[in-house]
Amino acid sequence: MTLKARRRFFMAACLIPGLVMFILFKLYPAMQVFYRSFFLWTGIGDKPKFIGLKNFVDMFHDDVFLLALRNTGFLIIIVPIFTLLIALVNASILTRTKLKEKGLYRTLFFFPSILSFVVIAILWSFIYHPTIGFLNSGMELLGLGDYAMAWLGDSRTVLWALAVTLIWQAAGYYMVIYMAGIDSISPDLYEAASIDGATSFKQFIHITIPMLWEIIRITIIFSINGVLTISFVIVTIMTAGGPDRHSEVVMTYLYQQAFTNSNFGYAMAIGVFVFAFSVILSLISNKLTERGSN
Template identity: 45%
Template sequence: MTTTITPPSGAAEQAPSEPPARRRHAVTRRRRGNGRFVAACLLPALALFALFMIWPTLSVFRMSLYTWSGFSPKMRFVGLDNFTKLIDDQQFLRAFQNTVALLVIVTVVTMGLGLSLAAIMTRQKLRGRNLYRFILYIPNVLSVVVIAAIFSAVFDQENGLINGTLRLLSLDGLQQVWLGDQGVVLWSVAIAMVWQALGYYMVIYMASMASIPEELYEASALDGAGAGRQFFTITLPLIWETLRTTLTFFVLSAVNLSFVLVRAMTGGGPDGASDVLLSYMYQQAYTNSSYGYGMAIGVVIFAFSFLVSLLVSRATRRQPLQY
Protein backbone atom coordinates (compact mmCIF):
# COMPACT_ATOMS: atom_id res chain seq x y z
CA MET A 1 0.00 0.00 0.00
CA THR A 2 1.40 3.34 -1.12
CA THR A 3 1.05 6.35 1.10
CA THR A 4 0.86 9.80 -0.55
CA ILE A 5 1.76 12.77 1.54
CA THR A 6 -0.26 15.83 0.54
CA PRO A 7 1.10 19.28 1.45
CA PRO A 8 -1.02 21.32 3.79
CA SER A 9 -3.91 23.19 2.25
CA GLY A 10 -2.97 26.76 1.15
CA ALA A 11 0.73 26.15 1.02
CA ALA A 12 2.27 27.26 -2.27
CA GLU A 13 5.31 25.87 -3.86
CA GLN A 14 8.13 28.35 -3.53
CA ALA A 15 10.43 28.79 -6.49
CA PRO A 16 14.08 28.54 -5.76
CA SER A 17 15.59 31.91 -4.97
CA GLU A 18 17.49 33.72 -7.73
CA PRO A 19 21.23 33.23 -7.44
CA PRO A 20 23.09 36.31 -6.05
CA ALA A 21 25.33 36.48 -9.12
CA ARG A 22 22.31 36.80 -11.41
CA ARG A 23 20.81 39.53 -9.22
CA ARG A 24 24.05 41.49 -9.27
CA HIS A 25 24.20 41.12 -13.05
CA ALA A 26 20.64 42.47 -13.39
CA VAL A 27 21.40 45.46 -11.15
CA THR A 28 24.58 46.22 -13.11
CA ARG A 29 22.74 45.99 -16.42
CA ARG A 30 20.01 48.32 -15.15
CA ARG A 31 22.59 50.85 -13.94
CA ARG A 32 24.35 50.77 -17.29
CA GLY A 33 21.06 51.41 -19.04
CA ASN A 34 20.36 54.38 -16.77
CA GLY A 35 23.87 55.69 -17.40
CA ARG A 36 23.42 55.49 -21.18
CA PHE A 37 20.10 57.32 -20.91
CA VAL A 38 21.63 60.11 -18.81
CA ALA A 39 24.58 60.38 -21.20
CA ALA A 40 22.21 60.64 -24.18
CA CYS A 41 20.32 63.46 -22.45
CA LEU A 42 23.50 65.35 -21.52
CA LEU A 43 25.33 64.90 -24.80
CA PRO A 44 23.55 67.68 -26.78
CA ALA A 45 24.07 70.21 -23.98
CA LEU A 46 27.72 69.21 -23.58
CA ALA A 47 28.27 69.46 -27.32
CA LEU A 48 26.80 72.97 -27.45
CA PHE A 49 28.81 74.00 -24.39
CA ALA A 50 32.01 72.73 -25.96
CA LEU A 51 31.22 74.36 -29.31
CA PHE A 52 30.21 77.80 -28.04
CA MET A 53 32.16 78.09 -24.76
CA ILE A 54 35.18 75.83 -24.49
CA TRP A 55 36.39 76.10 -28.09
CA PRO A 56 36.09 79.94 -28.29
CA THR A 57 37.86 80.26 -24.94
CA LEU A 58 40.72 78.06 -26.09
CA SER A 59 40.85 80.06 -29.34
CA VAL A 60 41.28 83.27 -27.37
CA PHE A 61 44.23 81.77 -25.51
CA ARG A 62 45.74 80.53 -28.75
CA MET A 63 45.29 83.82 -30.64
CA SER A 64 46.87 85.79 -27.79
CA LEU A 65 50.19 84.21 -28.81
CA TYR A 66 50.07 85.62 -32.36
CA THR A 67 50.27 88.95 -34.11
CA TRP A 68 47.36 89.22 -36.50
CA SER A 69 45.30 92.07 -37.91
CA GLY A 70 42.13 90.00 -37.96
CA PHE A 71 41.74 90.23 -41.73
CA SER A 72 45.05 89.19 -43.24
CA PRO A 73 45.70 85.46 -43.75
CA LYS A 74 49.21 85.98 -42.35
CA MET A 75 49.71 85.25 -38.67
CA ARG A 76 53.02 85.49 -36.85
CA PHE A 77 53.72 83.62 -33.63
CA VAL A 78 55.14 85.96 -30.97
CA GLY A 79 54.72 83.89 -27.81
CA LEU A 80 54.20 86.03 -24.72
CA ASP A 81 55.20 89.32 -26.38
CA ASN A 82 51.60 90.55 -26.33
CA PHE A 83 51.45 90.11 -22.57
CA THR A 84 54.80 91.84 -22.16
CA LYS A 85 53.44 94.84 -24.05
CA LEU A 86 50.49 95.04 -21.66
CA ILE A 87 52.79 95.81 -18.74
CA ASP A 88 54.05 98.97 -20.46
CA ASP A 89 50.68 99.98 -21.95
CA GLN A 90 49.51 102.93 -19.85
CA GLN A 91 46.05 102.95 -21.40
CA PHE A 92 45.58 99.29 -20.53
CA LEU A 93 46.61 99.99 -16.94
CA ARG A 94 44.16 102.89 -16.86
CA ALA A 95 41.36 100.69 -18.18
CA PHE A 96 42.23 98.07 -15.56
CA GLN A 97 42.06 100.68 -12.80
CA ASN A 98 38.72 101.94 -14.09
CA THR A 99 37.33 98.39 -14.12
CA VAL A 100 38.42 97.74 -10.54
CA ALA A 101 37.06 101.11 -9.38
CA LEU A 102 33.67 100.49 -10.99
CA LEU A 103 33.47 96.99 -9.55
CA VAL A 104 34.18 98.20 -6.02
CA ILE A 105 32.01 101.33 -6.10
CA VAL A 106 29.03 99.88 -7.95
CA THR A 107 29.04 96.61 -6.00
CA VAL A 108 29.16 98.28 -2.60
CA VAL A 109 26.48 100.86 -3.46
CA THR A 110 24.16 98.43 -5.26
CA MET A 111 24.36 95.70 -2.62
CA GLY A 112 24.05 98.19 0.23
CA LEU A 113 21.05 100.02 -1.24
CA GLY A 114 19.44 96.76 -2.36
CA LEU A 115 19.64 95.27 1.12
CA SER A 116 18.46 98.47 2.80
CA LEU A 117 15.47 98.97 0.50
CA ALA A 118 14.53 95.29 0.72
CA ALA A 119 14.62 95.43 4.53
CA ILE A 120 12.53 98.61 4.60
CA MET A 121 9.90 97.27 2.22
CA THR A 122 9.76 93.90 3.97
CA ARG A 123 9.77 95.01 7.59
CA GLN A 124 8.06 98.42 7.40
CA LYS A 125 4.37 98.88 6.60
CA LEU A 126 4.68 101.27 3.69
CA ARG A 127 1.66 102.46 1.76
CA GLY A 128 2.13 101.75 -1.94
CA ARG A 129 4.95 99.28 -1.33
CA ASN A 130 4.16 97.29 -4.48
CA LEU A 131 4.23 100.48 -6.56
CA TYR A 132 7.70 101.37 -5.25
CA ARG A 133 8.93 97.89 -6.01
CA PHE A 134 7.54 98.12 -9.54
CA ILE A 135 9.15 101.51 -10.16
CA LEU A 136 12.54 100.36 -8.89
CA TYR A 137 12.38 97.18 -10.97
CA ILE A 138 11.59 98.94 -14.28
CA PRO A 139 15.27 99.67 -15.18
CA ASN A 140 16.03 95.95 -15.17
CA VAL A 141 13.38 95.37 -17.82
CA LEU A 142 14.85 98.00 -20.15
CA SER A 143 17.63 97.24 -22.58
CA VAL A 144 21.08 98.37 -21.48
CA VAL A 145 21.36 100.42 -24.68
CA VAL A 146 18.12 102.21 -23.79
CA ILE A 147 19.49 102.94 -20.32
CA ALA A 148 22.66 104.34 -21.89
CA ALA A 149 20.53 106.61 -24.10
CA ILE A 150 18.50 107.77 -21.09
CA PHE A 151 21.56 108.71 -19.06
CA SER A 152 23.24 110.31 -22.05
CA ALA A 153 20.24 112.65 -22.15
CA VAL A 154 20.25 113.10 -18.36
CA PHE A 155 23.94 114.06 -18.35
CA ASP A 156 23.77 116.23 -21.46
CA GLN A 157 25.75 119.42 -20.93
CA GLU A 158 23.21 121.84 -22.42
CA ASN A 159 19.76 120.29 -22.14
CA GLY A 160 20.33 117.49 -19.63
CA LEU A 161 18.11 116.97 -16.61
CA ILE A 162 20.87 117.50 -14.05
CA ASN A 163 22.35 120.70 -15.48
CA GLY A 164 18.87 121.99 -16.28
CA THR A 165 17.76 121.46 -12.68
CA LEU A 166 20.89 123.14 -11.33
CA ARG A 167 20.32 126.08 -13.68
CA LEU A 168 16.72 126.34 -12.52
CA LEU A 169 17.87 126.43 -8.89
CA SER A 170 20.48 129.11 -9.71
CA LEU A 171 23.30 126.69 -8.91
CA ASP A 172 25.18 127.25 -12.14
CA GLY A 173 28.50 126.75 -10.38
CA LEU A 174 27.68 123.08 -9.80
CA GLN A 175 27.08 122.31 -13.47
CA GLN A 176 29.45 119.82 -15.02
CA VAL A 177 30.32 118.38 -18.40
CA TRP A 178 29.30 115.04 -16.97
CA LEU A 179 30.38 112.85 -19.87
CA GLY A 180 33.22 115.05 -21.05
CA ASP A 181 35.14 115.70 -17.84
CA GLN A 182 37.81 113.14 -16.96
CA GLY A 183 37.20 113.70 -13.26
CA VAL A 184 33.47 112.86 -13.24
CA VAL A 185 32.81 110.67 -16.29
CA LEU A 186 33.49 107.43 -14.42
CA TRP A 187 31.09 108.47 -11.66
CA SER A 188 28.43 109.14 -14.29
CA VAL A 189 28.82 105.61 -15.65
CA ALA A 190 28.70 104.21 -12.10
CA ILE A 191 25.37 105.97 -11.44
CA ALA A 192 23.87 104.41 -14.57
CA MET A 193 25.11 100.95 -13.53
CA VAL A 194 23.61 101.27 -10.03
CA TRP A 195 20.27 102.48 -11.42
CA GLN A 196 20.09 99.55 -13.82
CA ALA A 197 20.83 96.80 -11.29
CA LEU A 198 19.33 98.08 -8.03
CA GLY A 199 15.73 96.94 -8.49
CA TYR A 200 16.64 93.40 -9.55
CA TYR A 201 18.73 92.65 -6.47
CA MET A 202 16.25 94.42 -4.19
CA VAL A 203 13.49 92.04 -5.36
CA ILE A 204 15.74 89.00 -4.82
CA TYR A 205 16.55 90.10 -1.26
CA MET A 206 12.89 90.84 -0.55
CA ALA A 207 11.95 87.32 -1.57
CA SER A 208 14.66 85.88 0.67
CA MET A 209 13.70 88.07 3.63
CA ALA A 210 10.02 87.18 3.29
CA SER A 211 10.81 83.55 4.13
CA ILE A 212 12.23 84.43 7.57
CA PRO A 213 9.73 83.50 10.33
CA GLU A 214 8.10 86.49 12.00
CA GLU A 215 8.50 84.82 15.40
CA LEU A 216 12.24 85.52 15.35
CA TYR A 217 11.63 89.25 15.05
CA GLU A 218 8.93 89.20 17.72
CA ALA A 219 11.20 87.37 20.15
CA SER A 220 14.07 89.78 19.52
CA ALA A 221 11.75 92.77 19.94
CA LEU A 222 10.72 91.45 23.37
CA ASP A 223 14.42 91.34 24.25
CA GLY A 224 14.75 95.00 23.30
CA ALA A 225 16.37 94.67 19.87
CA GLY A 226 15.70 97.55 17.49
CA ALA A 227 15.35 97.46 13.71
CA GLY A 228 19.08 97.89 13.12
CA ARG A 229 20.04 95.16 15.57
CA GLN A 230 17.47 92.81 14.03
CA PHE A 231 18.84 93.44 10.56
CA PHE A 232 22.44 92.58 11.47
CA THR A 233 21.70 89.68 13.86
CA ILE A 234 18.68 88.04 12.18
CA THR A 235 18.07 89.20 8.63
CA LEU A 236 21.60 89.38 7.29
CA PRO A 237 22.83 86.01 8.68
CA LEU A 238 19.72 84.18 7.46
CA ILE A 239 19.95 85.49 3.88
CA TRP A 240 23.73 85.19 3.74
CA GLU A 241 23.73 82.42 1.13
CA THR A 242 21.51 84.52 -1.15
CA LEU A 243 23.76 87.52 -0.63
CA ARG A 244 26.85 85.46 -1.37
CA THR A 245 25.40 84.08 -4.61
CA THR A 246 24.16 87.45 -5.87
CA LEU A 247 27.45 89.10 -4.97
CA THR A 248 29.44 86.71 -7.14
CA PHE A 249 26.93 86.98 -9.96
CA PHE A 250 26.88 90.77 -9.84
CA VAL A 251 30.65 91.14 -9.87
CA LEU A 252 30.90 89.02 -13.02
CA SER A 253 27.95 90.67 -14.78
CA ALA A 254 29.20 94.17 -13.91
CA VAL A 255 32.27 93.61 -16.11
CA ASN A 256 30.01 93.13 -19.13
CA LEU A 257 27.54 95.86 -18.10
CA SER A 258 30.29 98.46 -17.77
CA PHE A 259 31.46 97.67 -21.31
CA VAL A 260 28.04 98.25 -22.89
CA LEU A 261 27.38 101.46 -20.98
CA VAL A 262 30.83 102.88 -21.66
CA ARG A 263 30.63 102.13 -25.39
CA ALA A 264 27.12 103.58 -25.68
CA MET A 265 27.54 106.61 -23.39
CA THR A 266 31.12 107.78 -23.79
CA GLY A 267 32.89 105.55 -26.31
CA GLY A 268 35.73 105.33 -23.80
CA GLY A 269 36.32 109.08 -23.76
CA PRO A 270 37.26 111.68 -23.01
CA ASP A 271 40.80 110.70 -23.95
CA GLY A 272 40.29 107.15 -22.67
CA ALA A 273 39.27 108.31 -19.18
CA SER A 274 36.24 105.98 -19.06
CA ASP A 275 37.77 102.99 -20.82
CA VAL A 276 37.29 99.62 -19.10
CA LEU A 277 39.00 96.34 -19.92
CA LEU A 278 36.36 95.06 -22.32
CA SER A 279 36.03 98.35 -24.19
CA TYR A 280 39.82 98.59 -24.56
CA MET A 281 39.95 94.99 -25.79
CA TYR A 282 37.24 95.75 -28.35
CA GLN A 283 39.11 98.86 -29.49
CA GLN A 284 42.37 97.00 -29.97
CA ALA A 285 40.92 93.90 -31.61
CA TYR A 286 38.29 95.40 -33.90
CA THR A 287 39.24 99.07 -34.36
CA ASN A 288 43.03 99.14 -34.32
CA SER A 289 43.33 95.78 -36.16
CA SER A 290 45.49 94.34 -33.38
CA TYR A 291 43.49 91.16 -32.95
CA GLY A 292 46.21 89.16 -31.19
CA TYR A 293 46.87 92.00 -28.76
CA GLY A 294 43.15 92.28 -28.08
CA MET A 295 42.95 88.56 -27.35
CA ALA A 296 45.79 88.96 -24.85
CA ILE A 297 43.63 91.52 -23.06
CA GLY A 298 40.79 88.98 -23.22
CA VAL A 299 42.96 86.41 -21.45
CA VAL A 300 43.67 88.96 -18.71
CA ILE A 301 39.94 89.63 -18.37
CA PHE A 302 39.25 85.90 -18.10
CA ALA A 303 41.90 85.43 -15.41
CA PHE A 304 40.78 88.58 -13.57
CA SER A 305 37.10 87.52 -13.53
CA PHE A 306 37.99 84.02 -12.35
CA LEU A 307 40.25 85.37 -9.60
CA VAL A 308 37.67 87.91 -8.39
CA SER A 309 34.89 85.31 -8.26
CA LEU A 310 37.20 82.94 -6.35
CA LEU A 311 38.16 85.63 -3.84
CA VAL A 312 34.53 86.65 -3.31
CA SER A 313 33.51 83.04 -2.80
CA ARG A 314 36.30 82.41 -0.30
CA ALA A 315 35.81 85.70 1.56
CA THR A 316 32.07 85.21 2.03
CA ARG A 317 32.16 81.51 2.92
CA ARG A 318 30.64 80.76 6.31
CA GLN A 319 28.51 78.14 8.02
CA PRO A 320 24.89 78.58 6.85
CA LEU A 321 22.32 79.24 9.54
CA GLN A 322 18.98 77.43 9.67
CA TYR A 323 15.73 78.20 11.41
Protein backbone atom coordinates (compact mmCIF):
# COMPACT_ATOMS: atom_id res chain seq x y z
CA MET A 1 0.00 0.00 0.00
CA THR A 2 1.40 3.37 -1.01
CA LEU A 3 1.80 6.27 1.38
CA LYS A 4 -1.06 8.14 -0.34
CA ALA A 5 -3.37 5.13 0.01
CA ARG A 6 -2.46 4.75 3.68
CA ARG A 7 -3.29 8.39 4.30
CA ARG A 8 -6.67 7.99 2.62
CA PHE A 9 -7.37 4.86 4.64
CA PHE A 10 -6.45 6.65 7.87
CA MET A 11 -8.69 9.61 7.02
CA ALA A 12 -11.57 7.29 6.16
CA ALA A 13 -11.07 5.35 9.39
CA CYS A 14 -11.31 8.62 11.33
CA LEU A 15 -14.28 10.07 9.46
CA ILE A 16 -16.54 7.07 8.81
CA PRO A 17 -17.44 6.28 12.48
CA GLY A 18 -18.46 9.88 13.09
CA LEU A 19 -20.39 9.99 9.82
CA VAL A 20 -22.23 6.77 10.68
CA MET A 21 -23.14 8.13 14.13
CA PHE A 22 -24.37 11.38 12.57
CA ILE A 23 -26.57 9.51 10.09
CA LEU A 24 -28.01 7.14 12.71
CA PHE A 25 -28.63 9.61 15.51
CA LYS A 26 -29.10 12.94 13.71
CA LEU A 27 -29.99 12.70 10.04
CA TYR A 28 -32.24 9.62 10.13
CA PRO A 29 -34.32 10.78 13.14
CA ALA A 30 -34.71 14.22 11.55
CA MET A 31 -35.96 12.65 8.33
CA GLN A 32 -38.35 10.47 10.33
CA VAL A 33 -39.76 13.55 12.08
CA PHE A 34 -40.44 15.19 8.73
CA TYR A 35 -41.99 11.99 7.35
CA ARG A 36 -44.16 11.29 10.41
CA SER A 37 -45.49 14.85 10.45
CA PHE A 38 -47.84 13.83 7.62
CA PHE A 39 -49.42 11.07 9.72
CA LEU A 40 -51.91 10.71 12.53
CA TRP A 41 -49.86 8.74 15.05
CA THR A 42 -50.52 8.29 18.74
CA GLY A 43 -47.38 6.39 19.64
CA ILE A 44 -45.57 3.08 19.62
CA GLY A 45 -47.75 0.13 18.62
CA ASP A 46 -50.32 2.26 16.85
CA LYS A 47 -50.33 2.10 13.06
CA PRO A 48 -49.77 5.59 11.61
CA LYS A 49 -52.51 6.93 9.34
CA PHE A 50 -51.51 9.18 6.47
CA ILE A 51 -53.42 12.48 6.62
CA GLY A 52 -51.28 14.69 4.37
CA LEU A 53 -51.04 18.33 5.45
CA LYS A 54 -53.84 18.12 7.99
CA ASN A 55 -51.48 18.46 10.97
CA PHE A 56 -50.07 21.67 9.51
CA VAL A 57 -53.53 23.03 8.72
CA ASP A 58 -54.78 22.20 12.22
CA MET A 59 -51.73 23.94 13.65
CA PHE A 60 -52.86 27.32 12.40
CA HIS A 61 -56.40 26.76 13.66
CA ASP A 62 -55.14 25.81 17.12
CA ASP A 63 -55.63 28.77 19.48
CA VAL A 64 -53.14 27.42 22.00
CA PHE A 65 -50.46 26.96 19.36
CA LEU A 66 -51.04 30.49 18.04
CA LEU A 67 -50.76 31.86 21.58
CA ALA A 68 -47.55 29.87 22.12
CA LEU A 69 -46.22 31.20 18.81
CA ARG A 70 -47.02 34.76 19.86
CA ASN A 71 -45.26 34.29 23.20
CA THR A 72 -42.25 32.76 21.44
CA GLY A 73 -42.18 35.69 19.03
CA PHE A 74 -42.19 38.13 21.96
CA LEU A 75 -39.17 36.41 23.53
CA ILE A 76 -37.36 36.19 20.18
CA ILE A 77 -37.69 39.96 19.75
CA ILE A 78 -37.03 41.12 23.31
CA VAL A 79 -34.33 38.72 24.52
CA PRO A 80 -31.76 39.05 21.68
CA ILE A 81 -32.06 42.84 21.59
CA PHE A 82 -31.37 43.37 25.30
CA THR A 83 -28.97 40.44 25.63
CA LEU A 84 -26.68 41.58 22.83
CA LEU A 85 -26.92 45.25 23.77
CA ILE A 86 -25.97 44.57 27.38
CA ALA A 87 -23.21 42.20 26.27
CA LEU A 88 -21.80 44.72 23.81
CA VAL A 89 -21.83 47.63 26.28
CA ASN A 90 -20.25 45.54 29.05
CA ALA A 91 -17.60 44.19 26.67
CA SER A 92 -16.72 47.70 25.54
CA ILE A 93 -16.47 49.00 29.10
CA LEU A 94 -14.31 46.12 30.30
CA THR A 95 -11.91 46.33 27.36
CA ARG A 96 -11.75 50.09 26.80
CA THR A 97 -11.50 51.30 30.40
CA LYS A 98 -8.82 50.76 33.03
CA LEU A 99 -10.58 48.92 35.83
CA LYS A 100 -8.62 47.14 38.53
CA GLU A 101 -11.52 44.73 39.04
CA LYS A 102 -11.74 43.87 35.34
CA GLY A 103 -11.01 40.19 35.87
CA LEU A 104 -13.60 39.96 38.65
CA TYR A 105 -16.28 41.55 36.50
CA ARG A 106 -15.52 39.20 33.63
CA THR A 107 -15.94 36.22 35.93
CA LEU A 108 -19.15 37.52 37.51
CA PHE A 109 -20.79 38.35 34.18
CA PHE A 110 -19.78 35.06 32.58
CA PHE A 111 -20.73 32.88 35.57
CA PRO A 112 -24.46 32.52 34.69
CA SER A 113 -23.49 31.07 31.30
CA ILE A 114 -21.86 28.02 32.88
CA LEU A 115 -24.79 27.22 35.16
CA SER A 116 -27.27 24.52 34.27
CA PHE A 117 -30.52 25.83 32.80
CA VAL A 118 -32.36 23.89 35.49
CA VAL A 119 -30.37 25.64 38.23
CA ILE A 120 -31.04 29.02 36.64
CA ALA A 121 -34.78 28.33 36.41
CA ILE A 122 -34.98 27.23 40.05
CA LEU A 123 -32.89 30.21 41.20
CA TRP A 124 -35.10 32.75 39.44
CA SER A 125 -38.25 30.99 40.60
CA PHE A 126 -37.14 31.76 44.15
CA ILE A 127 -36.26 35.35 43.22
CA TYR A 128 -39.75 35.90 41.77
CA HIS A 129 -41.56 34.04 44.60
CA PRO A 130 -44.47 36.26 45.74
CA THR A 131 -43.92 35.81 49.51
CA ILE A 132 -40.29 34.83 50.14
CA GLY A 133 -38.76 36.05 46.89
CA PHE A 134 -35.80 38.41 46.87
CA LEU A 135 -37.47 40.79 44.39
CA ASN A 136 -40.61 41.50 46.41
CA SER A 137 -38.63 41.59 49.67
CA GLY A 138 -36.20 44.08 48.17
CA MET A 139 -39.06 46.26 46.93
CA GLU A 140 -40.58 46.30 50.41
CA LEU A 141 -37.27 47.40 51.94
CA LEU A 142 -37.16 50.26 49.43
CA GLY A 143 -40.71 51.32 50.25
CA LEU A 144 -42.11 49.95 47.01
CA GLY A 145 -44.17 47.19 48.59
CA ASP A 146 -47.33 48.40 46.83
CA TYR A 147 -45.78 47.33 43.53
CA ALA A 148 -44.90 43.81 44.68
CA MET A 149 -46.78 41.07 42.85
CA ALA A 150 -46.72 37.45 41.79
CA TRP A 151 -44.41 38.05 38.86
CA LEU A 152 -44.76 34.56 37.42
CA GLY A 153 -48.46 34.35 38.21
CA ASP A 154 -49.58 37.53 36.47
CA SER A 155 -50.26 37.43 32.74
CA ARG A 156 -49.00 41.02 32.41
CA THR A 157 -45.53 40.31 33.80
CA VAL A 158 -44.79 36.61 33.28
CA LEU A 159 -43.19 36.93 29.84
CA TRP A 160 -41.07 39.89 30.94
CA ALA A 161 -39.94 37.90 33.98
CA LEU A 162 -38.93 34.99 31.77
CA ALA A 163 -37.17 37.37 29.38
CA VAL A 164 -35.07 38.80 32.23
CA THR A 165 -34.04 35.28 33.20
CA LEU A 166 -32.97 34.43 29.64
CA ILE A 167 -31.09 37.72 29.28
CA TRP A 168 -29.25 37.19 32.58
CA GLN A 169 -28.24 33.69 31.51
CA ALA A 170 -26.86 34.61 28.08
CA ALA A 171 -25.46 38.15 28.33
CA GLY A 172 -22.13 37.07 29.83
CA TYR A 173 -21.54 34.47 27.14
CA TYR A 174 -21.92 36.98 24.31
CA MET A 175 -19.93 39.55 26.29
CA VAL A 176 -16.89 37.26 26.19
CA ILE A 177 -17.30 36.84 22.41
CA TYR A 178 -17.46 40.61 21.93
CA MET A 179 -14.48 41.17 24.21
CA ALA A 180 -12.39 38.86 22.05
CA GLY A 181 -13.50 40.83 18.99
CA ILE A 182 -12.72 44.21 20.57
CA ASP A 183 -9.28 43.03 21.65
CA SER A 184 -8.51 42.30 17.99
CA ILE A 185 -9.27 45.89 16.93
CA SER A 186 -6.13 47.96 16.46
CA PRO A 187 -5.63 50.44 19.34
CA ASP A 188 -4.34 52.92 16.76
CA LEU A 189 -7.92 53.47 15.54
CA TYR A 190 -9.08 54.51 19.00
CA GLU A 191 -5.98 56.62 19.54
CA ALA A 192 -6.49 58.47 16.27
CA ALA A 193 -10.17 59.03 17.06
CA SER A 194 -9.28 60.32 20.53
CA ILE A 195 -6.76 62.78 19.06
CA ASP A 196 -9.48 64.01 16.71
CA GLY A 197 -11.70 64.72 19.72
CA ALA A 198 -14.07 61.75 19.51
CA THR A 199 -15.70 60.88 22.82
CA SER A 200 -15.86 57.32 24.14
CA PHE A 201 -19.48 57.07 22.98
CA LYS A 202 -18.59 58.17 19.45
CA GLN A 203 -15.71 55.69 19.37
CA PHE A 204 -18.15 52.99 20.42
CA ILE A 205 -20.62 53.92 17.66
CA HIS A 206 -18.17 54.60 14.82
CA ILE A 207 -15.34 52.16 15.56
CA THR A 208 -16.39 49.34 17.89
CA ILE A 209 -19.75 48.49 16.35
CA PRO A 210 -18.64 48.67 12.68
CA MET A 211 -15.51 46.60 13.37
CA LEU A 212 -17.56 43.98 15.23
CA TRP A 213 -20.45 43.94 12.79
CA GLU A 214 -19.76 40.49 11.34
CA ILE A 215 -19.53 39.03 14.84
CA ILE A 216 -22.74 40.82 15.84
CA ARG A 217 -24.56 39.33 12.85
CA ILE A 218 -23.54 35.83 13.89
CA THR A 219 -24.50 36.36 17.53
CA ILE A 220 -27.95 37.60 16.51
CA ILE A 221 -28.62 34.24 14.83
CA PHE A 222 -27.16 32.33 17.80
CA SER A 223 -29.31 34.31 20.21
CA ILE A 224 -32.53 33.74 18.26
CA ASN A 225 -31.96 30.00 18.05
CA GLY A 226 -30.93 29.95 21.70
CA VAL A 227 -34.27 31.45 22.75
CA LEU A 228 -36.13 28.73 20.83
CA THR A 229 -34.29 25.94 22.64
CA ILE A 230 -33.47 27.30 26.11
CA SER A 231 -36.98 28.72 26.67
CA PHE A 232 -38.30 25.15 26.85
CA VAL A 233 -36.37 24.37 30.05
CA ILE A 234 -36.93 27.79 31.62
CA VAL A 235 -40.68 27.84 30.97
CA THR A 236 -41.22 24.19 31.96
CA ILE A 237 -39.63 24.66 35.38
CA MET A 238 -40.62 28.23 36.19
CA THR A 239 -44.23 28.44 34.99
CA ALA A 240 -45.23 25.21 33.16
CA GLY A 241 -46.90 27.50 30.63
CA GLY A 242 -49.05 29.34 33.15
CA PRO A 243 -50.88 31.37 34.11
CA ASP A 244 -53.60 30.25 31.72
CA ARG A 245 -51.08 29.51 28.92
CA HIS A 246 -49.75 33.08 28.95
CA SER A 247 -46.16 31.82 29.10
CA GLU A 248 -46.64 28.83 26.82
CA VAL A 249 -43.98 28.64 24.10
CA VAL A 250 -43.88 26.52 20.99
CA MET A 251 -41.39 23.98 22.36
CA THR A 252 -43.34 23.35 25.57
CA TYR A 253 -46.53 22.90 23.56
CA LEU A 254 -44.73 20.44 21.28
CA TYR A 255 -43.68 18.42 24.33
CA GLN A 256 -47.22 18.41 25.72
CA GLN A 257 -48.70 17.21 22.44
CA ALA A 258 -46.18 14.36 22.21
CA PHE A 259 -45.78 13.11 25.77
CA THR A 260 -48.98 14.28 27.47
CA ASN A 261 -51.57 13.98 24.69
CA SER A 262 -49.76 11.18 22.79
CA ASN A 263 -50.34 13.11 19.58
CA PHE A 264 -46.93 12.41 18.08
CA GLY A 265 -47.83 13.20 14.48
CA TYR A 266 -49.04 16.67 15.42
CA ALA A 267 -46.01 17.22 17.67
CA MET A 268 -43.69 16.30 14.81
CA ALA A 269 -45.50 18.75 12.56
CA ILE A 270 -44.82 21.45 15.16
CA GLY A 271 -41.18 20.34 15.21
CA VAL A 272 -40.94 20.72 11.44
CA PHE A 273 -42.52 24.17 11.74
CA VAL A 274 -39.99 25.19 14.43
CA PHE A 275 -37.11 24.06 12.21
CA ALA A 276 -38.46 25.99 9.21
CA PHE A 277 -39.24 28.97 11.44
CA SER A 278 -35.68 29.12 12.82
CA VAL A 279 -34.17 28.83 9.33
CA ILE A 280 -36.40 31.61 8.01
CA LEU A 281 -35.59 33.86 10.97
CA SER A 282 -31.87 33.26 10.45
CA LEU A 283 -32.15 34.13 6.75
CA ILE A 284 -34.18 37.26 7.51
CA SER A 285 -31.71 38.35 10.18
CA ASN A 286 -28.79 37.75 7.84
CA LYS A 287 -30.49 39.72 5.07
CA LEU A 288 -31.47 42.65 7.28
CA THR A 289 -27.97 43.04 8.68
CA GLU A 290 -26.16 42.45 5.37
CA ARG A 291 -26.13 46.10 4.33
CA GLY A 292 -24.34 47.15 7.49
CA SER A 293 -21.54 44.69 6.79
CA ASN A 294 -20.60 46.26 3.48
